[in-house]
Amino acid sequence: MNTMIDTDLERNIAHVRPYLGVLLIGSVALMFGVLIYNAAKQLTETVHTTAPEGVTGAITISSRGDIRYGDTIDFKSTTAGIYSNKSNAYVSTVCFQGETMVYQRSAQQGVPFYLYDQIGSSLDWDGNEASCSATLMYRKVGFDNIDVYVVDSVSFDVISRGY
Numbered sequence: 001m002n003t004m005i006d007t008d009l010e011r012n013i014a015h016v017r018p019y020l021g022v023l024l025i026g027s028v029a030l031m032f033g034v035l036i037y038n039a040a041k042q043l044t045e046t047v048h049t050t051a052p053e054g055v056t057g058a059i060t061i062s063s064r065g066d067i068r069y070g071d072t073i074d075f076k077s078t079t080a081g082i083y084s085n086k087s088n089a090y091v092s093t094v095c096f097q098g099e100t101m102v103y104q105r106s107a108q109q110g111v112p113f114y115l116y117d118q119i120g121s122s123l124d125w126d127g128n129e130a131s132c133s134a135t136l137m138y139r140k141v142g143f144d145n146i147d148v149y150v151v152d153s154v155s156f157d158v159i160s161r162g163y
Contacts (some may be wrong), residue, residue, distance in 0.1 A: 005112050012162045048149045051138055055081040057089065059136040069161040077109045077136045079151065086141040089151065095125070095132035095158060102130055106137070107143040115158055130158045 006012060020077065051057070057079035067073055079089040093113050095103035102125035105113055115127040115135075135153040 009086055046145065046147050048147060051151045052140075052147075053078070053151045055138055055149065055151065057136050057138070059091065059134055059152045059154050061134070061154055061156055067115065067156055067158050069125070069130075069158055070114075071158075072112045072114050073134075073156075074112050075109075075134050075154070077152075079109070079136070079138065082138060084140065087139065089136060089138050091134055092137050093132060093134045095130040097125075097128065097130050102126075103132070109136075128160045132156050 036108045057077060059075050059077040062076045064073035075091055077091060083087055090106055090108050092106040094101060102123055103115065103118065104123060107113065133153050136151040138149040138151050
């Protein structure tokens with residue numbers, strides 16, 4: 001059997017041209033599907049009020065004396081039982097004036113928090129007193145979900161700036 005290879009580029013492209021559009025549309029649809037899947041995966045974050053078995057930790061306020069608006073506050077936190085490279089512990093701090101949230105920030109353990117109005121966010125802190133809490137959180141990323149656990153928390157009051 002004598003097989004010849006057609007090397008005429010125009011003739012070869014003419015054979016596949018009807019399929020190029022289908023291939024392009026299929027590729028775009030697949031990429032869009034992957035984006036939607038990843039976005040939906042982020043929405044499946046579940047918050048648990050207690051840490052899973054084997055995970056322990058504690059958080060305390062390192063700062064001494066009165067805590068005022070505009071101060072920097074440090075937390076001492078420790079964790080044990082976190083061994084996965086897809087897991088981490090962090091501190092989340094929130095402050096309220098009555099029922100209105102005026103401050104929210106999350107950061108890795110050991111990072112100080114600056115208690116002031118977060119310009120550019122939707123939160124508005126006028127410098128007056130606020131009730132706050134810092135929560136030591138444990139975040140575990142699974143194949144198709146993210147679980148967040150409350151490990152420990154501490155409450156504190158912030159007094160107005162005083163000037």
